[in-house]
């Protein structure tokens with residue numbers, strides 16, 4: 582979990598590969614209207630995200646063990662996923678705004694998400710610090726170290742699946 586550009590896809594895929602688990606790319610399950618909204622430079626609102634979160638929650642419930650990439654920016658969004666799958670764990674990829682902007686701008690031409698929306702991601706973000714079943718991983722660390730830290734969460738909570 583985390584804002585655009587924090588590394589959800591990169592870390593999630595690498596973690597799933599290491600574990601031999603399936604990987605679900607949360608961005609592929611946004612409604613077409615939500616994709617269009619982001620492409621038009623408008624941030625998603627709660628109403629755009631509830632149905633998407635419920636769909637992802639159902640996938641967590643039925644396809645576990647699995648690694649899912651999902652922004653899950655607000656506590657209420659994470660609670661929605663926890664309600665669907667109580668054993669879910671979260672890998673919070675902690676990134677600062679300059680690095681997120683740099684990463685999102687670098688890939689803007691090939692991606693649904695414009696750099697102009699990065700500010701809104703940080704405005705929406707409620708960091709999960711202090712919530713149970715969360716590991717915070719700096720987004721600037723090398724990938725293999727990030728995977729190692731995510732695995733440590735699973736070692737501490739063996740029944741936990743991971744939402745990167």
Ligand SMILES: Nc1ncnc2c1ncn2[C@@H]1O[C@H](COP(=O)(O)OP(=O)(O)OP(=O)(O)O)[C@@H](O)[C@H]1O
Nearest residue numbers: 585586587588589590591592684720721722723724
């Ligand atoms: N640990 C890392 N070190 C250096 N670069 C990274 C790291 N993780 C990801 N990146 C780079 O940052 C960019 C964004 O990564 P990625 O697409 O995985 O993030 P994301 O959170 O899934 O983004 P989004 O949700 O906006 O699609 C990519 O160009 C990726 O190669």
Ligand SMILES: O=C(O)[C@H](O)[C@@H](O)[C@H](O)[C@H](O)CO
Nearest residue numbers: 584585586608625652653694
């Ligand atoms: O909740 C959201 O606002 C979205 O899920 C975004 O975070 C993006 O889809 C993603 O990060 C960009 O690729």
